[in-house]
Structure formats: structure tokens, C-alpha cells
Amino acid sequence: SSELTQDPAVSVALGQTVRITCQGDSLRGSFAGWYQQKPGQAPVLVMYGKNNRPSGIPARFSGSKSGNTASLTITGAQAADEADYYCNSRDSSGNQYVFGSGTKVTVL
């Protein structure tokens, strides 16, 4: 299956830690990319590969993968982290890419 499953929504208290997961068969052979999207804006890459943060992304974001599940962790969540988060992967042929269903993160 080429689907990636994410929890629809999670909430986290300000300053606490939240983990967002992404599960799918394609992740057995592929690392995930993670994107943050705020209303009315284009997605922003926040994590990719084993645990790579693009320039400008705070160190409170980290990534990991085990088997068919990739995770994005926000340690010490801030109000600015409230957004939708999407994962992506691709198949081994390089010809099919897929996005997860998205997780809405609410910072309380």
C-alpha cells in the first residue's frame, strides 16, 4: 500500500513534548520528509532523512524512524508550532510519492 497514516489531531501543553507519527509500508524502504503548514501558507520543510533539520528550523524539532513508522518530535512546543504537519515518502522505483493524511497540532 502507498498510504501514509497520521493521527488527525494531537494537542500539547505549552513547553511540553509532542510526537507525531506517520505509518506506512513505503517507510520500510524510505525515510520521511516532514512539513509544517499554517493556514493560507505553503508547506515548510521541517525535517528530512534520518534526522536532518533545514537551516532556520529550531532544534526543538527532531525526527526518527523505526520499521514502517516515522516520527517527528517537538520538544518544548511553542505557540508558533501550532499548525498542520504532513509526512511524505516515496517508493523504491522513485516514481511514486505520497503524503500522509496530516496531523493538526494544537498548543494549549
Next chain:
Amino acid sequence: VQLLQSGAEVRKPAASVIVSCKAPSDTFNRFYLHWVRQAPGQGLEWMGKINPSGGGATYTEKFQGRVTMTRDTSTRTVYMELRSLTSDDTATYFCTREGLVFGGAIVPYFDYWGQGSLVIVSS
């Protein structure tokens, strides 16, 4: 890196639309560009990719036969044409660049995104 997309479009059902994305020289020559769409209130959906330097394109099965991705090397612009539009095609269409990976690992990621082009299909 700025991917500059064309503006909003309104089309009637059964019509076609072409969305453009202009890229910097280095991006156009060395990176794959992809098209991703997002219906109102929905998630991201991958449509396909194009190699701007060579012109080859790959589409997801859902859009096979209805989408064509092309490029103009003289203007460093890629185009996404979607035909036989229905109301389900109402969405924001994004052009995005796939980042480079060195080594054998599969690490798909999109590091730069256009601003998005809204396409509204309505009678």
C-alpha cells in the same frame, strides 16, 4: 530559491487549466520539480514530477491521461496542464523542488515551494 507560480484561475467544468512555475537557473538545471495540490480544507496530494533539464515526467496513476507536465528551457518555466476539470479539481496547486540526496538511501523531501496557484472549477 524562489519558485514563482502563476495566478488564480477560474474554469468551467470540462475545461482545462495550465499552471506555470518559474524557477532559478540552478534549480531548473539540477533538480526535479513536482506538483502537489491541496483541496480546500484537505491534505496534500502528490500529482507528479518533471525533470526540467531533460523534460521527462512521471505522473501518479490517479491523474494519468488527464495531466501533462512540460517545461520551457528558454524561460526556465515548468507547466502543469490539467484537463477535463470537475469541481473536485478545485484546489491550490503547488510547485515544489525535490531536494538532492547523496548516497543510496531513499530520502524524498521537498525543500522549496511556490506560493501556490488557486484553481476554481465552477459552472
